[in-house]
Amino acid sequence: MRTRPLKVALLGCGVVGSEVARIMTTHADDLAARIGAPVELAGVAVRRPDRVRAGIDPALITTDATALVKRGDIDVVVEVIGGIEPARSLITAAFEHGASVVSANKALLAQDGAALHAAAEEHGRDLYYEAAVAGAIPLIRPLRESLAGDKINRVMGIVNGTTNFILDKMDSSGAGYQEALDEATALGYAEADPTADVEGFDAAAKAAILAGIAFHTRVRLDDVHREGMTEVTAADFASAKAMGCTIKLLAICERAEDGASVTARVHPAMIPLTHPLASVRGAYNAVFVESDAAGQLMFYGPGAGGSPTASAVLGDLVAVCRNRLDGSTGPGESAYAALPVSPMGEVVTRYHISLDVADKPGVLAQVATVFAEHGVSIDTVRQQGRPDSDGEASLVVVTHRASDAALGGTVEALRKLDTVRGVASIMRVEGE
């Protein structure tokens, strides 16, 4: 074993960073044995240096992250600040000054992954980011390495724990969205401003990263169709149950059937209770992968939190340090396939549509005609009068597979029918 330590600069010392520092200390012998050399925490860049940080030598604390990454003797920079800047500039500077980088920054990777990979390659350094998607769940490495000899056709996952907690709560208790969100906030699963989670921004960043790796194609955040889950209602869950389904916020990355393009999207969807993703409870994450040879795989675990995210960061740190000692680098960006990313209109799936209609003869025929005119084939229709309403009935239509554009056209035409009082909900049906 080499005795001269590898030097690690830690950028950020919040929930994740402090766990990384703690484990580097308490498990120093194990890490050294697994790497083949000791690792030393050489500096910790923070915004508030006055905060007490148990177990970290105060002499290592600095507010000058830029100076830290430019020191020149740093082997690996661990970036757990999050956000675009200053993280992007710091990572770029790290490469320029000879360090490899381990990052947990999904937003930055989703937006600027290509440029960062190019910078890493230019300087012959590693850029690893297992922690950026689904916390502790090994996902990037299995997709990028274990399945490197296979053809991945679909990646479908629950990649945001906050929204899964809320939806699971709604499902199990019959609570409405706001009530479930309030509980998630009280328990610390949701932030004071939950927008990034409930509007699907967080999941969309992860979808971009997963799609890029799965399809060997650059997929940016802007390429990902995104719908939040704030409009999911208790009534939607009742409809889902009637179909033997539940509702999850899914990130779905798909190769088109002809193989010539890909799509990436985030939205709430019904999935059958028999699907492995349906039983993912609470704040857990899980990602379902379908490939030509391997078939159906699923990866399950905690998708967030200090310790789980630190586990992923440290796994990357060990790998990057080994490469460093070996004078090699791991697999970089693989974007050779360069498939076009199709817009949402070309996505093909099934739909569950609830309509409020006039309770009189001929309505179903009118509605069915609109579906037929737009080339959307109906699987089942359920019609029911509502005793408490003024001559209104409910019509629930489940379609066969159709494009999002065709469905959109159908719904637009339905809204124009006199007999359709309103479109109560539209939800995609996945995983069948």
Added chain:
Amino acid sequence: MRTRPLKVALLGCGVVGSEVARIMTTHADDLAARIGAPVELAGVAVRRPDRVRAGIDPALITTDATALVKRGDIDVVVEVIGGIEPARSLITAAFEHGASVVSANKALLAQDGAALHAAAEEHGRDLYYEAAVAGAIPLIRPLRESLAGDKINRVMGIVNGTTNFILDKMDSSGAGYQEALDEATALGYAEADPTADVEGFDAAAKAAILAGIAFHTRVRLDDVHREGMTEVTAADFASAKAMGCTIKLLAICERAEDGASVTARVHPAMIPLTHPLASVRGAYNAVFVESDAAGQLMFYGPGAGGSPTASAVLGDLVAVCRNRLDGSTGPGESAYAALPVSPMGEVVTRYHISLDVADKPGVLAQVATVFAEHGVSIDTVRQQGRPDSDGEASLVVVTHRASDAALGGTVEALRKLDTVRGVASIMRVEGE
């Protein structure tokens, strides 16, 4: 990209080997792009050269596997023959003649992993074997690399598809063991001689490999306690259901609570229906991992079959070829922790025991005394008269956690009681 191809020798061309050869041909461009150089099938060693092999150039076929691995121009040997010899000699010869090795051979790795790793290291070559455990499910790489910065405490999995199919059938249909086995055989899930599967030999080999990687300790097949599942009855499933459990054949690798030793075992066990492993159906495999920082992870997918196993082999092939081009090697054996492997008697878990007892007062007190004398604490007792029997009753005891040795002593003493007519079944309760 390098234009000179990397040369691959394929040993074995059965269900897995033929899929490896097929994908190497049909996905040649993708593999070349991902590796950075083309890969060429340079020879295929088979036992029966006269059999027609679609898509493989007959000029590549040879019966002389030894000559093939000793050619000197082979970059990677893919071994999918199985069994101890000649696979062991061929792999050793491959290293001596400069090749890296990808193997799917669980029996050989479990028995001689240390020696093979040493040979690989001596010659500066790679030995990869993702396909040896749980088919297509990425497991070796996540344990060895993704969790390299974490401390794994338990690996508990369904790693044999045949036995899971049989147990799932018994659970869902109420069938007995023989009936379920017959169906598995008819459907091709069980071999004509199912011994290796149903007696747990296959799962034990996988447990040895998983324990070795998880605990950085050499664990050999002989270190694994093994019990088959041929004596699981429909009555056991009824008991399990009454407890909110099902029965699975589990491979369990555990670190002792004091961290100073490890155990590995394979046996049928009850697990709660709420545990993620309980819902693993049919011939699927799944492995549940618990670690200090990551928490609970699960990996799920097809555990066998030509295509899934080929997916794992090809993932390894890509990695080994990349290393080859890089002039580096991946992580080799990590056995630095060298923890002692404790015997089964030291394993601590819970037990479900069914006793046939005389239906008269005082029996429960006698039985409870025996448990107490052996230091085994009782959680629940259920007592019921059996109208169809001659003065007999059934006593079902579920214990708190106790050592296997203490439980064994308890059962021995129970058998000596006049009032205990027989011990109908003993089953461990896991996953709580």
